[in-house]
Amino acid sequence: MATTFHDALSRLRKTRVWKSIFRRGPALTNRTRSLAVFGNLFLHFLPVKVREKSLRVRATYYLGSISFLLFVILSITGVLLMFYYHPAVPQAYRDMKDLRFVVSNGVFLRNLHRLAAQLMVLAVFMHLFHVFYRGGYKPPHEFNWVVGVILLLVTLFLSYTGYLLPWDQLAFWAITVGTNIISAMPVLGKYVRFQLLGGNLVGENALLRFYVLHCVVLPLAAVLFIAVHFWRVQKDGGLTAKGEDGRKED
Amino acid sequence: MADSDKQGANGGAPDAQGDVNRRDFLNEITFAALGMAAMGSAVVTYRYLSPNVLFEPPTKFRAGSPDLYPINTVTYLPEQQVYIVRTPDGFYAVSAVCTHLGCITQWKPEADQIACPCHGSKFKPDGVKIEGPAPAPLPHFLITLTLDGELQVDKLETVKINQAFKV
Numbered sequence: 001m002a003t004t005f006h007d008a009l010s011r012l013r014k015t016r017v018w019k020s021i022f023r024r025g026p027a028l029t030n031r032t033r034s035l036a037v038f039g040n041l042f043l044h045f046l047p048v049k050v051r052e053k054s055l056r057v058r059a060t061y062y063l064g065s066i067s068f069l070l071f072v073i074l075s076i077t078g079v080l081l082m083f084y085y086h087p088a089v090p091q092a093y094r095d096m097k098d099l100r101f102v103v104s105n106g107v108f109l110r111n112l113h114r115l116a117a118q119l120m121v122l123a124v125f126m127h128l129f130h131v132f133y134r135g136g137y138k139p140p141h142e143f144n145w146v147v148g149v150i151l152l153l154v155t156l157f158l159s160y161t162g163y164l165l166p167w168d169q170l171a172f173w174a175i176t177v178g179t180n181i182i183s184a185m186p187v188l189g190k191y192v193r194f195q196l197l198g199g200n201l202v203g204e205n206a207l208l209r210f211y212v213l214h215c216v217v218l219p220l221a222a223v224l225f226i227a228v229h230f231w232r233v234q235k236d237g238g239l240t241a242k243g244e245d246g247r248k249e250d
Numbered sequence: 251m252a253d254s255d256k257q258g259a260n261g262g263a264p265d266a267q268g269d270v271n272r273r274d275f276l277n278e279i280t281f282a283a284l285g286m287a288a289m290g291s292a293v294v295t296y297r298y299l300s301p302n303v304l305f306e307p308p309t310k311f312r313a314g315s316p317d318l319y320p321i322n323t324v325t326y327l328p329e330q331q332v333y334i335v336r337t338p339d340g341f342y343a344v345s346a347v348c349t350h351l352g353c354i355t356q357w358k359p360e361a362d363q364i365a366c367p368c369h370g371s372k373f374k375p376d377g378v379k380i381e382g383p384a385p386a387p388l389p390h391f392l393i394t395l396t397l398d399g400e401l402q403v404d405k406l407e408t409v410k411i412n413q414a415f416k417v
Binding site for chain 1: 296299300301304305306350351352353368
């Protein structure tokens with residue numbers, strides 16, 4: 001079985017299609033392994049090599065990876081939820097109810113999206129606390145710390161805009177209260193509130209605006225800043241360039 | 251011919267008299283034009299995002315005949331989010347929107363109070379603040395009488411808190 005599988009794999013590797021996709025041979029040496037990372041769009045902004053020490057749980061508690069994994073889960077479940085959701089009054093509330101009680105596995109996807117969203121806020125906060133207490137904001141990581149803070153804000157805005165979409169009483173009053181807090185901002189407050197709601201009260205325009213922000217604008221911003229964040233981790237010397245005792249390793 | 255050669259040679263280098271050579275001048279004028287276009291785009295996009303027509307409840311509404319409201323009662327009009335309060339002095343139209351963060355307050359006849367369910371602000375029936383995080387009393391709106399004798403409330407016009415409307 002094993003030999004047949006390996007034979008099939010080695011035959012596959014000799015085909016023209018395989019060679020056109022993976023230009024290098026099998027990653028048998030450090031050089032070819034590095035080239036495999038460099039030559040891959042999805043891997044090239046990740047570190048080529050990682051210290052064994054920084055893969056220990058204590059080094060990062062995997063909090064950044066957990067945040068990213070939750071973002072991936074939220075993207076997939078979010079797109080699936082969009083197939084049944086109309087951002088309109090009062091259809092939005094009915095669609096949310098349909099997702100819970102009528103659509104096959106709808107309640108699973110909705111709850112997965114909801115819980116992953118709440119966990120993501122928690123994970124991102126814990127990630128930032130961890131980085132902060134380990135001094136991960138110090139040179140040469142200042143820029144990536146700022147990118148991380150931007151990603152925290154994007155996460156919070158995603159959470160807040162998603163809050164309105166079920167269009168129930170909780171959503172309505174949470175957004176009423178939240179946007180009134182925004183309007184307390186000096187000078188610009190009431191204009192920001194008007195633009196965000198597309199009116200003077202939480203209504204159809206507000207629902208549509210929050211939907212567009214939640215499903216298009218903020219996820220695109222998140223993907224962009226996540227890419228910069230990962231790429232910068234690599235440029236700044238890989239995961240946890242400092243040793244566990246806090247001293248620089250190299 | 252010799253003239254144009256001379257100009258060409260001068261094009262890339264700073265001029266003897268002036269500070270700006272041709273390349274810098276063209277760069278600056280190009281970026282200035284692009285900058286103005288970008289600012290213009292930002293302005294028209296902002297205008298685009300500000301709706302001109304809003305499908306929101308009208309701010310001026312009729313509250314029916316004064317006889318509908320007995321003396322010493324508080325009546326909540328849910329469509330308009332306004333309390334019509336009638337005292338022996340006359341009528342008040344009190345906003346039901348909490349001055350703290352915009353929740354809708356509730357009239358509690360057993361306590362003779364208007365209470366906010368969100369953060370616990372409490373008001374007297376005439377909107378005066380009793381307690382809670384609300385920074386201000388509930389505003390009073392202007393009441394007028396229409397020609398056919400109905401009360402009309404204008405939510406864009408506020409009046410003093412002790413200014414009752416007498417019929």
